[in-house]
Amino acid sequence: IPEALLLRDIVFIFQGIDGQYIKYDKSSSYIIDSKAFCSALQRELTEYYRFIAVLEAQVAKVADGQQVESHGPSLKRLFVWTQESLLKLRMMSVLVECCKQVRGGALVSTIYNYTNHGDPFIQQFINNTLEEVSRPFFEMLQRWIYGGELEDPFEEFFVACDPNVEEEDLWQSKYTIRPDMQPTFISSLLAKKVFTNAGADKGKRLSKPANTLYRHNLTGTLEAAIRASNAQYDDPDILRRLDVRLLESSFGEAGWDVFSLDYHVDSPINTIFTPHAMQQYLQLFNFLWRLKRVEHDMSSAWRRNMASARNLSQIE
Secondary structure (H helix, E strand, O other), X not given: OOHHHHHHHHXXXXXXXXXXXXXXXXXXXXXXXXXXXXXXXXXXXXXXHHHHHHHXXXXXXXXXXXXXXXXXXXXXXXXXXXXXXXXXXXXHHHHHHHHOOOOHXXXXXXXXXXXXXXXXXXXXXXXXXXXXXXHHHHHHHHHHHHHOOOOOOOOOOOEEEOOOOOHHHHHHHOEEEOHHHOOOOOOHHHHHHHXXXXXXXXXXXXXXXXXXXXXXXXXXXXXXXXXXXXXXXOOHHHHHHEEEEEOOOOOOOEHHHHEEEEEOOXXXXXXOOOHHHHHHHHHHHHHHHHHHHHHHHHHHHHXXXXXXXXXXXXXX
16 A cells, blocks of 8 residues: 555544545544533644644645655654644543543542643643633632632532522521532632632622622622621521611612611510611611721721832832
């Protein structure tokens, strides 16, 4: 068989197409459930097909007699030229085989476990893949930490939310840690800290215009704040009565101006804490809340000033 025909068949095989003399093995097929992982694979395959297109053009020139075989592609040269691409394909095959039954945090963990490979080329390839695959995970992590928001429709994050929890168990049982989705590079201690400190940047949310806030979002922030404080150990009945109230907003007001805590009372205690008494408590809370806002603004200003001072000292 002429070498030129074998070269043509090999180029076909590289694209998953049967050649005249060499046939493609179609026995292996996988279903990948992660869009991020598929995107990472597609990026590598795009580079691979670009390389194959160059090879195909050179092989076609040899077959048409436009290029001298001694200077063009040969089986030996093809073997050398394709080593890097074939190594990537083998690694992609290994990752697909290992990841076909996992998703979310478990998928990130599986790929992360390959980052300690001794070959620098493979290590770089794995790191690039991991960076793209883990991007959705870290976006969810960021929203959870800074906003107390959990947007996980496919249950891929290591914090789980049960929307069917009864009202009396809201604070204790609505959110739990999902161990099988916890990445291996996040220790149990760190995972617990992330779990309890959700919504740490609540001041950022309350600085938004008042007309952009929604009660259900702030309720989630309140839940996160309780879990991150000693209030989580209070009587469940007390926590169940806590709620968020948004006052009527005026033009130009921020979330700080309309946010208020509410406490639901019923019989027989409502004979003492009448609506008038609760209104007085609300006024007291609003005063203390404004003091808290001043404290928050002063702390933020102090942090900015300290950061500026450090930057100036480095310049000097």
